[in-house]
Amino acid sequence: MPSDDFLKPLRDHPWIDDARLAPDGTTVRLRPSVSARDDLAAEFLENWGEVYDWTYSEGEGRHADDLDLSGWRASDTGRPLPVRHMREWVDHTVDLVLSLHPRWILEQGCGTGLLMYRLRDHVAGYVGTDVAAAAVRRLDADARRPGTAFARAAAHEAASPHVEAAMRAAGFPDARPDCVLLNSVTQCFPGTAYLAAVIRDAIALVAPGGTVVVGDVRDARLLSDFCRWVEHARTPDADPAEVARRAAQRARREPELLFDPPLLARLAAQAAAETGRTVRMGVHPKTMRDDTELTRYRFDAVLHVDAPPRPTPRPVAWDELPGDRAAALAGLTGGGAAVSVHGIPRDRLPAARLREIVGERAAVVADPADPALLGVVTPPEAAAVPVDEIAGRPGTAHDPFVPFTARRLTEVARAVLRRDVTIEIDAETGLPERAARAAAEATGTDPARLPPFLRRLDGVAVLAMASALRPAGLTRPEHRLTADEIADAVRAAGRHRWILRRWLDVLVAQGMLVRHDDGAYGGLRPVTRREAAAAAEGLAADGARIGYSAETTRFMLSAMARLPELLRDDLSIRALLFGDDDGVDTADGAYRDNPVNRYLNGAVAEVMRWAQRNQGAPLRVLELGAGVGGTTTDALAALAHGDVDYLFTDVSRYFLTLGRERFGAHPGVRFGTFDINADAAAQGVPRASLDVVLSANVLHNARHIAKTLSGLAELLAPGGLFVFVETSRELYSILTSMQFLMSARPGEQRLHPDDPRADDDRVFLSDEQWLAQLEDAGLRPWFTLPRPDHPLAEAGLRLFVARRA
Numbered sequence: 001m002p003s004d005d006f007l008k009p010l011r012d013h014p015w016i017d018d019a020r021l022a023p024d025g026t027t028v029r030l031r032p033s034v035s036a037r038d039d040l041a042a043e044f045l046e047n048w049g050e051v052y053d054w055t056y057s058e059g060e061g062r063h064a065d066d067l068d069l070s071g072w073r074a075s076d077t078g079r080p081l082p083v084r085h086m087r088e089w090v091d092h093t094v095d096l097v098l099s100l101h102p103r104w105i106l107e108q109g110c111g112t113g114l115l116m117y118r119l120r121d122h123v124a125g126y127v128g129t130d131v132a133a134a135a136v137r138r139l140d141a142d143a144r145r146p147g148t149a150f151a152r153a154a155a156h157e158a159a160s161p162h163v164e165a166a167m168r169a170a171g172f173p174d175a176r177p178d179c180v181l182l183n184s185v186t187q188c189f190p191g192t193a194y195l196a197a198v199i200r201d202a203i204a205l206v207a208p209g210g211t212v213v214v215g216d217v218r219d220a221r222l223l224s225d226f227c228r229w230v231e232h233a234r235t236p237d238a239d240p241a242e243v244a245r246r247a248a249q250r251a252r253r254e255p256e257l258l259f260d261p262p263l264l265a266r267l268a269a270q271a272a273a274e275t276g277r278t279v280r281m282g283v284h285p286k287t288m289r290d291d292t293e294l295t296r297y298r299f300d301a302v303l304h305v306d307a308p309p310r311p312t313p314r315p316v317a318w319d320e321l322p323g324d325r326a327a328a329l330a331g332l333t334g335g336g337a338a339v340s341v342h343g344i345p346r347d348r349l350p351a352a353r354l355r356e357i358v359g360e361r362a363a364v365v366a367d368p369a370d371p372a373l374l375g376v377v378t379p380p381e382a383a384a385v386p387v388d389e390i391a392g393r394p395g396t397a398h399d400p401f402v403p404f405t406a407r408r409l410t411e412v413a414r415a416v417l418r419r420d421v422t423i424e425i426d427a428e429t430g431l432p433e434r435a436a437r438a439a440a441e442a443t444g445t446d447p448a449r450l451p452p453f454l455r456r457l458d459g460v461a462v463l464a465m466a467s468a469l470r471p472a473g474l475t476r477p478e479h480r481l482t483a484d485e486i487a488d489a490v491r492a493a494g495r496h497r498w499i500l501r502r503w504l505d506v507l508v509a510q511g512m513l514v515r516h517d518d519g520a521y522g523g524l525r526p527v528t529r530r531e532a533a534a535a536a537e538g539l540a541a542d543g544a545r546i547g548y549s550a551e552t553t554r555f556m557l558s559a560m561a562r563l564p565e566l567l568r569d570d571l572s573i574r575a576l577l578f579g580d581d582d583g584v585d586t587a588d589g590a591y592r593d594n595p596v597n598r599y600l601n602g603a604v605a606e607v608m609r610w611a612q613r614n615q616g617a618p619l620r621v622l623e624l625g626a627g628v629g630g631t632t633t634d635a636l637a638a639l640a641h642g643d644v645d646y647l648f649t650d651v652s653r654y655f656l657t658l659g660r661e662r663f664g665a666h667p668g669v670r671f672g673t674f675d676i677n678a679d680a681a682a683q684g685v686p687r688a689s690l691d692v693v694l695s696a697n698v699l700h701n702a703r704h705i706a707k708t709l710s711g712l713a714e715l716l717a718p719g720g721l722f723v724f725v726e727t728s729r730e731l732y733s734i735l736t737s738m739q740f741l742m743s744a745r746p747g748e749q750r751l752h753p754d755d756p757r758a759d760d761d762r763v764f765l766s767d768e769q770w771l772a773q774l775e776d777a778g779l780r781p782w783f784t785l786p787r788p789d790h791p792l793a794e795a796g797l798r799l800f801v802a803r804r805a
Helices: 004-011 034-058 083-098 116-122 133-142 161-169 192-205 220-234 240-253 261-275 325-333 351-361 387-391 401-417 427-443 447-472 483-489 494-509 529-536 539-545 550-561 563-568 573-578 583-591 595-614 632-638 653-663 705-715 738-742 767-776 791-795
Strands: 016-021 028-032 062-064 104-108 125-130 148-152 179-183 211-218 279-285 298-305 314-317 339-345 363-366 373-378 423-425 619-624 644-650 669-673 690-696 716-727 779-785 797-804
Touching (some): 004 028, 016 401, 104 116, 104 192, 192 261, 447 595, 483 494, 494 738, 539 550, 550 563, 595 716, 619 632, 632 644, 653 669, 690 705, 705 767, 767 779
Parallel strands (some): 279 363, 690 716
Antiparallel strands (some): 211 298
């Protein structure tokens, strides 16, 4: 086994804070230093600079001084993209920039000057920067003239002295551009943190009323589609499963940074808050005629900084246009009024066709929330909306910098040790990334497709709430009732009245009910059961197409259709969930067989693998409220190759019997009752005896969350892991279905008066509340998944991982 002397050279390396042996005695675990990220980001950029230096020096795609297409090749064939199509791509971007009426352009990542040659004659000054020395030298030699300057600089150096000097030399007032242009360059950035810094600097630098154009961005939500297209194009006769497998591998290896409009909006919103500026954002599809990867998987975004007020267009849904919708669209946008037509399906009316219909009198826009939808806005300057309106949606990114960092640290460590040992990046920095990757691989579908489906499901739930309360007479204008009077009118059972109060809050928030100053309610929007049923049509099938269990959707819709009976306690929600032979399948769908739970269980499995490697043997695990074993299945599969002492618990004998049937053959698995609302230490589990406490969708059932967490923390040995899945926001589809499981039995108290949820009838804590409660219980929060910029974050379910101090 390597000695301490053997590891000393690693500890002396500037990129490594610590090096030590893992418990297996052969794996070397590294903890990176603070300087490692900065140095590796610089190296990442240098690698891209070298690639483009070589590409531009070879000049194999150089058709003319102003049309050097070196490096532009089709992903499916590897051949150069057609010159005509590339000319149209260039013209598209130039038209977009010139429509903003800039006078002083700073282009970061100017490359061979494709845009520069076509922009400089239309502006007072142009400065181009690039990391590729060959490109800068050629442009400086061939294209320099008054009002034009070039500098070798990376994107994060926009405010550097040599870039400022170039802008002064080109005559920029106060050395500030009124347009910062980043076109087809962000894919080379070393991660989203670098992107955030570049966006912040650009917003801080640009003159008031100016713009930051982030163009030709590869949409992260479409990475899976892109990879499937490439693999199918290369082997069109291959088995679909094989194509899917290769596409998944390609996606994992993707070396470029991809992100989507909501992520960019979030970064711009953060930059706006830090710099004290106002930012609006417009998102535009590519409107070239040919259907290629450049039009299908990319978008342009324009950030308007400190812009003057714009007209607010009247929203019009595409589906509401009469007759020949294309003709109606042409007429609507040609009338001179401010109009925003949204919800245009891209597959029915491509962006190029939209541009032909509306001409230059309107802006063709992409829906920031859904890459499958387009829109049209007139006048064009009204296309940009405040970034906060977009940033509220989850964002998506594919970040290649994390695996790059792990690979380089492994290479450096092996070179220093001069032997091919197994290297593992210390869990404090490596496990969150590995868990996120494992979660993404387990999801099995494009995660960006799920949030729109969940929003539709929530929409049906809101209609069902309103329909269930209609018998109270609240739709009559003069009728006003208190919450208790409404509960009496619909004969709500006492133990479910807290749910009814939550419905009232939701309906008020959704604008479907009025809460008067005296606390009484009225003005309920009349919703019939038929309207709610119509909104639910096709939902189960649509969900199944994106990997969401049809059984779960049907269960939720069935509950929504029978809310009056559930509210009166004439029907038990358990009867809907478990009342027939398919009950376990329905529960499996709710707790395991859907994209969100597959993601979370994939991450749980990676955490359990790490725990088994690092916490000693046998690994001592207590699973709380294991239920149908939705999380147990993945946890035990991850632990299959080591010794475990795994205690599967629940308060229900039914679930314990089911657990024995499903998991009784696993070595090291025991079964027993455990109640999170009882004294933890008095239930046969000694203090400080566990390596992992695991739970999924259980802790919100605690009557006093602080007391429960403190008691469970005491069961963990020092350094033990507290791993749990919980909902951190209210989901209306849950509020009209599973939430009935959370009502106390008659005569029991649902929440302790000191519990933070007691004042507003809520079930779930927010992310911030969960983290604070963990800290108070002596548990150090480590990481949470999915991250805020992931599309599944909107689903509201989180994996929290903490350690006992």
